[in-house]
Amino acid sequence: NAGVTQTPKFRVLKTGQSMTLLCAQDMNHEYMYWYRQDPGMGLRLIHYSVGEGTTAKGEVPDGYNVSRLKKQNFLLGLESAAPSQTSVYFCASSLGLAGVDTQYFGPGTRLTVL
C-alpha cells in the first residue's frame, strides 16, 4: 500500500498565483486533514473532512479552500497565494476520529510563495 501520498513535493509560486495540492490515501479512511508546519510553531490544522463530500474549517483556514469529491482524495486550494502561505503542507488521514485512531501522514509539500 502507498499509504498517504501528496502531489507535488515542491512548488514555487509568485504572489497572486493559484494552485491545488492533491492528497490521496489508499487505506479507505473516512477522515482526512490538511496541516501546515512553520518553523518554531507546531503543526496547525487548516481544514479537515469527516467523509466524502464533507469539509470543515480548522485552526487557520483563511486563504485556503478544500474539496473531498472522492473518499480517497482531499484537495487543498490556494486561490491567490501570499508570501505568508510559504510553509510545508502535510496531509493526514485516519480511520476514525483524530486522536482516537492513529493519523497517517503524507511526506509533505514544500511551498514557497515569492
Place this chain on the structure above:
Amino acid sequence: KQEVTQIPAALSVPEGENLVLNCSFTDSAIYNLQWFRQDPGKGLTSLLLIQSSQREQTSGRLNASLDKSSGRSTLYIAASQPGDSATYLCAVTGTASKLTFGTGTRLQVTL
C-alpha cells in the same frame, strides 16, 4: 486555548544513553496524547498513543507516560541509537477531536 510546550528544543546525546523528552500542556481536558517522530523532509510517524485514562504506553525501547492532572508527558528512550535521531513531536487531542501539536524536540544521537 490549549498550548503544548516541548523542552528542550534540541538535545544531543552519545549512543547508548537513556534519555527523556518532555511535553507539557495547559488544558488537562484531553482525550489522549500522542508522540510522533519526524525525520528530515518527511512526514510524521505515530509512535505511541496514550488514552486519558492510561498512565503509560510502551513500544520496544520507547515508553511514554502521561500525568493528565499536572499536564505533563514524558517519552523515555532506552539505549539510544543513531537511528533514533529525528524530531519528536507530542500532540494532545482536545474537544472536537482536534490535535494540538508541540514544536518538537530535535534529537541527535552521536556515535
